[in-house]
Amino acid sequence: MSAGFLPYGRQSIDEDDIAAVAAVLRGDWLTQGPAVEAFENALAARTGAAHAVACANGTAALHLACLALGLGPGNAVVVPSITFLATANAARYVGAEVAFADVDPDTGLMRPEDAAAAVARAQAAGWCVRALAPVHFAGQTADMAGLADVAASRGLALIEDACHAVGTQTQGADGTWAEVGACRHGGLAAFSFHPVKTIAAGEGGAVTTDDPALAERLRRFRNHGMVREPDRFTDQDLGFEPDGTARPWVYEMPEPGFNYRLTDIHSALALSQLGKLDRFAARRSRLMDLYAHRLDPLAPLVRPLARVAGCRPAWHLCVALVDFVAAGRSRGAVMAALRARGIGTQVHYVPVHRQPYYRDRYGALDLPGVEAYYARALTLPLFPAMADGDVGRVVDALAETLGIA
Structure with a gap:
């Protein structure tokens, strides 16, 4: 792919x-x-x-x-x-x-x-x-x-x-x-x-x-x-x-x-x-392991989500935590640069308590963990049809976009 x-x-x-x-x-x-x-x-x-x-x-x-x-x-x-x-x-x-x-x-x-x-x-x-x-x-x-x-x-x-x-x-x-x-x-x-x-x-x-x-x-x-x-x-x-x-x-x-x-x-x-769930989950796990390996040299600027003990995930999302402030790049600019290279990204999620309906209903809330997570979140490609080499393509492009390479 x-x-x-x-x-x-x-x-x-x-x-x-x-x-x-x-x-x-x-x-x-x-x-x-x-x-x-x-x-x-x-x-x-x-x-x-x-x-x-x-x-x-x-x-x-x-x-x-x-x-x-x-x-x-x-x-x-x-x-x-x-x-x-x-x-x-x-x-x-x-x-x-x-x-x-x-x-x-x-x-x-x-x-x-x-x-x-x-x-x-x-x-x-x-x-x-x-x-x-x-x-x-x-x-x-x-x-x-x-x-x-x-x-x-x-x-x-x-x-x-x-x-x-x-x-x-x-x-x-x-x-x-x-x-x-x-x-x-x-x-x-x-x-x-x-x-x-x-x-x-x-x-x-x-x-x-x-x-x-x-x-x-x-x-x-x-x-x-x-x-x-x-x-x-x-x-x-x-x-x-x-x-x-x-x-x-x-x-x-x-x-x-x-x-x-x-x-x-x-x-x-x-x-x-x-009937294919085990195969899909295994492929996603393999890709996530490759991401962890390829992202490791980018620390501390970029890190994958911390792993949870006692859990064997059937991964749905690959979320990288990026220190955009330290990198001197806005998240929007990074996403646009990656898209120009043929790599789609997303953010999961805008904190729900900050949505207009809930903000108007409940007012401002102090949720520091939410804000710290949201400030760094960037979802990278993850799906079973990806090739192993696609992970390297994504991480290399991210590193270059952030000025790490």
């Missing part, structure tokens, strides 16, 4: 992926059919969760998680400010407030002490904090054991934003490894299958959980809030014939939901891609 333009991320689609989608198009079901259930079963088996509920995208997954937990006005959710808008917006969709947390400036991850401080600030403001929403940023996991302790001591639920981390594994205190999405510490885990993620569905998402009651609520809320089981009908005249036979066409809506269903077309692609 060395001769062409290198975007920061892209999907890897093979002929068998195309064949899987074509088979759905030739079949009887384009949506609400067997491919959806097949993908859900495979994802549950892969993650080790009891339940996987597929949905339209990662944002829908986060929204469904908030709905399933019954979050609403008067509640608050702790969210790290280094994340995509969706993590915070999902709380606002249900009327809950967002208590923004600081992060480790070298990993972009919310730490237990960051979560505890955010809870304390929220409670001081009179909010009822109901949940923590840690983000497994770039493919590395937050300290879920520590965050689970924070949650348990305060009676909070856990929503893992695992949209970056399908395929990532973490080591427990007993030394065993578990896949992200196993919900080892309870709660729910939300995934995204956007094309730049580790596996692609086009658009798509899912939520995993071990709690059957939460799984039932997830399924109901993704389908307009409808129930079709006769034993749950409350209107006997509507739901049953005079002889007590259930009317097969009847459905009830105890409370409104959304049309967040995933189609069979997207599910077929996601299922095909899931």
Whole structure:
């Protein structure tokens, strides 16, 4: 791929992926059919969760998680400010407030002490904090054991934003490894299958959980809030014939939901891609190791994200931490120079608490770890189709642009 333009991320689609989608198009079901259930079963088996509920995208997954937990006005959710808008917006969709947390400036991850401080600030403001929403940023996991302790001591639920981390594994205190999405510490885990993620569905998402009651609520809320089981009908005249036979066409809506269903077309692609997850993760890991090796001589001006102990990441992003001030180059100028060389970059992310909506709602916040991370973040190309030599091309261009070479 060395001769062409290198975007920061892209999907890897093979002929068998195309064949899987074509088979759905030739079949009887384009949506609400067997491919959806097949993908859900495979994802549950892969993650080790009891339940996987597929949905339209990662944002829908986060929204469904908030709905399933019954979050609403008067509640608050702790969210790290280094994340995509969706993590915070999902709380606002249900009327809950967002208590923004600081992060480790070298990993972009919310730490237990960051979560505890955010809870304390929220409670001081009179909010009822109901949940923590840690983000497994770039493919590395937050300290879920520590965050689970924070949650348990305060009676909070856990929503893992695992949209970056399908395929990532973490080591427990007993030394065993578990896949992200196993919900080892309870709660729910939300995934995204956007094309730049580790596996692609086009658009798509899912939520995993071990709690059957939460799984039932997830399924109901993704389908307009409808129930079709006769034993749950409350209107006997509507739901049953005079002889007590259930009317097969009847459905009830105890409370409104959304049309967040995933189609069979997207599910077929996601299922095909899931079968390649190990290969994709291994290739991304190989590229990240090459980046670490090639970036090492550029320290301290440029460093990769710090590695998290007890984590085997299925890397989604390659974030370099660049001291633009010391280099005497603005980030915008560096990105433009790299683009001119055929190298696409991005910044993940603009701190969410600085977005106009949240700034106007909550005012200025002092989150020094967030600001230190954001000032240095630059996302470099990372996707399985990259050649080993592409890493050298990217790092050499970055070094020359920064005036290091």
